[in-house]
Structure formats: structure tokens, C-alpha cells
Amino acid sequence: MSTHTLAVVGGDGIGPDVTQAALAGVQAVAERYDFAVDTTDFDLGAERYLRTGVVVDEETISALRGHDAILLGAVGDPRVAPGVLERGLIVALRVAFAQSVNIRPVRLYPGVESPVRGVTPENCDLVVIRENTEGLYTGGGSLSHTGSDNAVAIQNSISTAAATADAVEFAFELARARRGRVTLCHKTNILVHAGRLWQDTVDQVASRYPDVEHDYVHADAMCQHLPLNPGRFDVVVTDNLFGDIISDLGATVQGGLGLAAGANYNPKGSAPSMYEPVHGSAPDIAGKGWANPAAATLSAALCLAGLGERQAALTLEAAVASVLAELPAFAGPDMGSDTAGLGQRIADRASQIDPHRHGADDKSLMSALSLLAQQRQTR
Ligand code: NAD
Ligand code: IPM
Ligand code: MN
Secondary structure (H helix, E strand, O other), X not given: OOEEEEEEEEEOOOHHHHHHHHHHHHHHHHHHOOOEEEEEEOOOOHHHHHHHOOOOOHHHHHHHHOOOEEEEEEOOOOOOOOOHHHHHHHHHHHHHOOOOEEEEEXXXXXXXXXXXXXXXXXXXXXXXXXXXXXXXXXXXXXXXXXXXXXXXXEEOXXXXXXXHHHHHHHHHHHHHHOOOXXXXXXXXXXXXXXXXXHHHHHXXXXXXXXXXXXXXXXXXXXXXXXXXXXXXXXXXXXXHXXXXXXXXXXXXXXXXXXXXXXXXXXXXXXXXXXXXXXXXXXXXXXXXXXOOOHHHHHHHHHHHHHOOOHHHHHHHHHHHHHHHOOOOOOOHHHOOOOHHHHHHHHXXXXXXXXXXXXXXXXXXXHHHHHHHHHHHHHO
């Protein structure tokens, strides 16, 4: 029996609750498909920072590195200044583990009603690939003459050919395993330097993938096209900040932040990938049991796919979709169960459900990612 080691960082707010709920589903499919998942909890986030004054140390980073994958809930706490935990932990781990590709599916499951009229499961199944370590997130810059009329803020944006190529190549590989279409989303009409690097990279990579079509959409126009015509997209590749923003838009289109999954993926396999929902720590509902664990559970399913466990990933996804279809609401006190109760319901469903009940899933993200992970292991 194979064993996967999973580092678990629940984090802040609703993070620990949704992560615990997701792990119930993971253990259910592990049992069903005869593999083991060994979890180790890591005490990281606001409490640890407030107690010790340190967000994360080198020793913890090497301990995390020793795992096959990391499951993260969310971080961010109103008692801590903005950026301390978000940059100090999430961005730091994405960079430390070379997770240069952020994978964020936008898929409407049958039985979930999109708040946008006309969006259906048939026309809403795309994946946002977000470059995950650069752009405005590199953090360079300065603020001087603070508090005066002469205050100057400089926030540098950096794009390197290497990280851009990682994201673009991954997008083309994924599109080849799916419906064969890549859309670059940028602001080449204003950000002419970075835009040129991105467009050149897409053109170069595209020449090696003659079977994959590609086109271009400006980031502002994407805010209209994505909700009104999601069916025109298969894989969207974009820079870090545009990807952050359009993936929350995508989350809304697919039913809300409680349903939107994500993966911080190391495409070379040189360090563990980290799987986390798109949403944050949601301080407005923390401790109430009102958080939907679907996003965290779907992120855990992506983790299983990233570990090459295709059947388990498809089964956990099917279980989430099946439970979602029964819910009267996707967030808040009207969901029908609390976070832990929903996690248990998903886990029970995952023990029995037919993962192929909606037909062949060969081109789904879960299948494509499992395939890419298996190829990576055998290369
Ligand atoms: P948020 O995603 O935490 O919440 C936005 C809204 O969505 C809130 O109304 C919240 O109640 C709702 N929501 C989020 N997840 C939900 C779920 N699973 N079920 C039901 N409703 C859900 O974004 P925010 O309020 O802008 O940020 C809160 C904190 O989280 C900040 O500190 C921010 O920096 C941090 N953050 C962290 C991550 C991360 O850890 N990956 C991501 C985004 C934001
Ligand atoms: C996300 C979050 C993060 C981001 C923050 C918390 C670093 O918003 O994962 O989408 O901006 O990438
Ligand atoms: Mn975000």
C-alpha cells in the first residue's frame, strides 16, 4: 500500500474548520482506493505569530519540504497588520517551494445555480492558470515621506522569462489534455514591457503545440467575457495579480467563494505543491460553522490528483458535487449542516459514489492533472 505524507496548515479563521472537513473526505477515498495518507499538523498563522513574533522559520520550512504535499486552509487575521501573514507565510511558501503555477478551476457543477443568468454546467468549465511567484507580488519597492503631501509609494512588478514560461507551458500542457485552447489574459495595451514578454512567451510555446489554439483577451474585458460567456474559455493563463482578481470573479460565477478550489503547483516536482481554496480566512463568519468546506475539499481532490491518485480525486470531486446539489444555500446558516457536518456528508458520499456518474471525465482537470503528475513521476 502506498503512503502519501501531507503537511496540514489549517491557519486562521475558517481555515482549520474547512481543512478538517476536507481531510474527512481524503481519508474516505484513501480507504476506498487502498492507499494511506499520513498527516502532520503545523501550527502556523496568526496565533503563532502573536505568541512568538515569528511568522515562519527555516526549520519549519524544511519540515514542510519533507512532505509529499501541503494542504492549507487560509491565513489572515484582523489583529495582524495586512500583509504580515499573507506575504510572510503564503507568498513566502509559494516562492520557497517554487510553486510557480497556480491552478484555479472555474466549473459549475450540476445542481448548483450560478448567480449569472445563462451559465450552465455545459458552458462553464475552465481553468485559470495564474503565474504564482512574480508580478507585483515580488514585493519590491518603497514608501517614503510617509504622512506628508510628498509621500511616494513605489511597488515594483517583475516578470521573468523563466516563471512566465513555467505558467505558459503548463497552460498548454493542460489544454492539450483538455479541450485544446489557451487564452492569454493581460493588459498588453498598457503594461507594454511585461505584456510583450508574456505574448512572446505564448507565441514561442504555441509553436511547439500546433494542436492547441490560442487567443488573447485584455484583463478588463475578461471581467465581461468570463461571466457572460465562460464557454469560450478552456485554459486561461495570466499574471499573478490579474489571476488573483479574475479567480474571485470565476468563484462567483461558479456559485461562490465557498466552492472555488486552488493549487499552488510546482511543475517540476522539485518541492511539495500546496493546495488551498481561493477564499481567505473569512473573519466575518469564523467560528460560526457557516463556512462551506466544498472549496477546501475540492482543493484536497486536486492534491490527490497532483499525487497521481486519479480515481480518488475524481471520486472526491463527484462526492462534493453530489452533496452541493442537495444544499439549499452555499454559505451561511441556511446551508443545511455546519462545516463539519457537511465534511462528514461528503466523506460518506465519497465512500460509495460512482465517480463516473456524469459520463467520461477524461478531459476534466482532475484527470488531466493526475496524468501530468504521473508523467512527471516517470520522467
Ligand atoms: P475571504 O475570502 O476570506 O472572504 C470573502 C467573503 O466570502 C466573506 O464574506 C466570507 O464570509 C465569504 N467566504 C469565504 N470563504 C467562504 C466559505 N468557505 N464559505 C462561505 N463563505 C465564504 O476574503 P477577505 O474577507 O477579503 O479576506 C479575509 C482575510 O483572509 C484577509 O486577511 C485576507 O488577506 C485573507 N486571505 C487569505 C487567503 C488565503 O489564505 N489563501 C485568500 C484570500 C484572503
Ligand atoms: C489568494 C489570496 C492571496 C493572494 C493572498 C492571501 C496572499 O488572495 O490566494 O488568492 O493574493 O494570492
Ligand atoms: Mn485572492
